[in-house]
Amino acid sequence: MVSKRVLSIKPSGIREIFEMATVDAINLGLGELDFEPPKEAREAYKEALDHDHNRYGPTKGIDPLRRKVAGKVQRYRKDITLDNVVITASGTQAAMAAFQTLFEPGDEVLIPEPGFVLYEPDTMMAGATPVPYPLRYEDHFQPDIEALKESITARTKGLVVNSPANPTGSVLTLENFRALKDIAHDHHLWIVSDEVYEDFLYGGTHYSFNEVIEQAVVLNSFSKSFAVPGWRIGYLTAPLEVVDHIANMQYHIIACPPTPPQFALAKVFDVQESFLRTVMPVFKKRRKAMVDGLNDIKGFHCHLPEGAFYAFPSYKQKIPSRDLAHKLVANGVISAPGTAFGGMGENHLRFSYAASEENITNGLAIVKKVVETL
Numbered sequence: 001m002v003s004k005r006v007l008s009i010k011p012s013g014i015r016e017i018f019e020m021a022t023v024d025a026i027n028l029g030l031g032e033l034d035f036e037p038p039k040e041a042r043e044a045y046k047e048a049l050d051h052d053h054n055r056y057g058p059t060k061g062i063d064p065l066r067r068k069v070a071g072k073v074q075r076y077r078k079d080i081t082l083d084n085v086v087i088t089a090s091g092t093q094a095a096m097a098a099f100q101t102l103f104e105p106g107d108e109v110l111i112p113e114p115g116f117v118l119y120e121p122d123t124m125m126a127g128a129t130p131v132p133y134p135l136r137y138e139d140h141f142q143p144d145i146e147a148l149k150e151s152i153t154a155r156t157k158g159l160v161v162n163s164p165a166n167p168t169g170s171v172l173t174l175e176n177f178r179a180l181k182d183i184a185h186d187h188h189l190w191i192v193s194d195e196v197y198e199d200f201l202y203g204g205t206h207y208s209f210n211e212v213i214e215q216a217v218v219l220n221s222f223s224k225s226f227a228v229p230g231w232r233i234g235y236l237t238a239p240l241e242v243v244d245h246i247a248n249m250q251y252h253i254i255a256c257p258p259t260p261p262q263f264a265l266a267k268v269f270d271v272q273e274s275f276l277r278t279v280m281p282v283f284k285k286r287r288k289a290m291v292d293g294l295n296d297i298k299g300f301h302c303h304l305p306e307g308a309f310y311a312f313p314s315y316k317q318k319i320p321s322r323d324l325a326h327k328l329v330a331n332g333v334i335s336a337p338g339t340a341f342g343g344m345g346e347n348h349l350r351f352s353y354a355a356s357e358e359n360i361t362n363g364l365a366i367v368k369k370v371v372e373t374l
């Protein structure tokens, strides 16, 4: 009745937990900020509606916003201009357009595991084969460069990178960033770099694959950095010879990104910095509460995440992560099972600290109690 393609895609292991939750469950599973967007952004959106920006727009997005994005990205690479930028209807759709443009049947695409839920289905929907490269707790979720090199074959066409990472919270080191650039260069691979958490760093530096835009498509989003996931607006940067192909693909997916949020964001783009200056200290405090609380649970071990807003503890108890997440939600705490991010995520859970300190403390008290009964 339906295509084999859609049947090959697994339903989300995160959504399943949310569907089981009662309304009063403590939500430590959230993949979005628990902040309202800056007031200026909301005002600018209303203004865009009132100024009749309600029609179709250009497929690549409006130039004022593309120019603003290029201005931000120039911190990584001076010669990037608006011509390298495509505004998209979210990071999710940016990924779809990029994978559909770059990969085809017969190609292999290296994807991180545990890794964000889009990379495997997006690779498969392009007809290509996902080849996971493991990120291990004991390596602080950094890629094992030698192992990654060994998994490259004549068919390898792409390398997906996500830093700061969902679900692990790890940030690529300079050494590994350089190693991945070299691998992509030596083996003529496309890098698809998902940098939607680039602004969510707790110290340290974000290394952006915009530096090597000749062979990279860099995905980004306003969902996290402006707290507007419901606006469905993002962007990507790509080499000039690829941009028009992506735009062609994008035309057939969405025709054009939504118009009103583009006018709003072009107007208030620079507010992002001050917004993040208020948000990040709050997240830094929550991060500590989360990690301290998790390390206080028997059998749990959690690194201090360097970026994003997720903690990804390992646990020693002999229970599959899906079962443990089910037990936790039955007791009133939402988390995500590690296996929702691939098989290498087994024996881990993902907790989001886009939640109040009170919810973190109360939620982890329940987790501790549940785990002690195992």
Ligand SMILES: Cc1ncc(COP(=O)(O)O)c(C=O)c1O
Residues within 6 Å of the ligand: 031, 090, 091, 092, 093, 116, 162, 165, 166, 194, 196, 220, 221, 222, 223, 229, 233, 234
């Ligand atoms: C790593 C990563 N990439 C991409 C996205 C997609 O973001 P959006 O589609 O809201 O722009 C998310 C959302 O959670 C994410 O965590």
